Amino acid sequence: MKPFDLSQLSRAHEVRFASDEPADEKLPWPQFTVADLNFFYGPHQALKEINLIVPNKRVMAFIGPSGCGKTTLLRTFNRMNETIPGTRVEGSIRLGDKDLFSFPATRLRRVVGMVFQKPSPFPKSIFDNVAYGLRLDPSIRRNEIADRVEKSLRRAALWDEVKDKLHQSANGISGGQQQRLCIARALAVEPEVLLLDEPCSALDPISTAKIEDLLFEIKDLCTIVIVTHNMLQAARVADYVGFFLNGELIELNRAKQIFQNPEMQQTQDYITGRFG
């Protein structure tokens, strides 16, 4: 038996940054423009005076301790919060150059797709799960559906694993596969934006890595906003990172900047684990 060195236990992960763009990079057009946004659950104010721009075709991550409002903001982007009674929004959000609240909510949610924390496949076959969103739209022809299901499953890097069991129940595949299935389901309707609410928090590291790879693949197709508790994940996948604390946006910057040289003391404290 060989003794081992303490440094082996604590060897730091080598972080690979998603974005190494130069500082003078011109940002693409804004996908979301949030101005003076306040959000209330009854008397409790969950978001305070949020101002931010989410650039198009980039990955933006929201980090922060539990209850800091990052998920609330995410769910405001596709207006899922409206379904909770007693909530109130103040301020404005623009999707592209249009007011987010001028869309019918059902149409908006086809443009702004969402994947949730817990894999939530429908108790149907794998094929039907992906086809579900397509079938909601009567303008999509029946014979198109099979092609689009295959395309989405390929994009979600799941096709090779499930192509032989498309008609088996989606509850029979692993949690990581289920989550990728949910991503495929969201991608099938070809959204402009994909919102991900802690998509890997229930998954093992290998499944997490697969989902992160997949996000790299699809970021040319749509804007991605991801909420995560895992700072390494934010560092790995995001071009931009927003740090939230107690309902306020403390700092928003290039991922590398946030993790290597944050401007705010609170950000520094959070990412170094001084509080959480």
Next chain:
Amino acid sequence: MSNVVLATPEVPFESRGLDKKQTWWERLRKGDEVVHLITLAGGWSILVITGLLVQHLWVYSRLSRHAFGWHFLVDSTWDPVNGIFGAWPFVYGTVVTSLLALAISIPIGLGSAIFLAELAPRKLSNALTFLIELLAAVPSVIYGLIGIFLLIPVLFNVVPYVQKYFGWIPIFNGTFYGVSYFSASIVLSIMVVPFIISISREVLISVPVSQREAMMALGATKWDVTWRAVVPYARQGIMGSIFLSLARALGETMAVTMVIGNVAQVSTSLMAPGYTIAAVIANEFTEATGDLYLHALIELGLVLFVVTMIFNALARLLMLTMKGHEVVG
């Protein structure tokens, strides 16, 4: 991984008493064994009671079984005076009234359950559900009275119009006396609808939020969420409520006998009077003279038992094939 050595516990395994098997008495005192015995006894008692029931029905129907054999099932003559007994009119009446009752109560019950679970404000929903559950506790003789004094007078006004326009369909023609398969089915459907509503509402409410939100996030309308995500997820529970209703309808005695007319005949028309197995047993048991008559009635009981079993088996089969279909489709 050869460089990793597991720490050895300071106290050796044996001396901590972990290797000793507990005696039966020790396990009994710790409670596990008690629970095991009680639940085992409960489980077995169900099998024993069912077994005894079948055995009794079998033994005490022997005269009739020997006299008529399989013809008992298909013969339509019920003539106690001459000692000729055939069960077909009763089997037919039981099956027709139960299925018709389900056909009426499933859409109403499911619709109400969806309204109460998905659309109604929670307070209203709870208040209404309380009332509906009260309905399930009303004695069946009361439903029989409602059938006679409320339903049949209404039907006397409605049925002539139905017969005028739809009389050419065999199931609607013939003279309407008030008491009929149709009246019995409506009373039955009123009786089983509370079961469907209250159980289905419960399972619909317990569908996880994640399923609803996943559907909503695909751009589904409220109705799409309900019909394509919530109801399919709750399908098994809803089917359960329907089985329970079917069992209730097949065995219902009092309310049915008050409105079905108690005539041992087989009619295509739903407007004609008929009879059911449970009703004939209840009505004729006290006046059964002679062993053969008694044994014939008990054989009817056996037939009812078998019919109920067959329906339950079919329902389960249907559910299995539906499940298979879901996944294939």
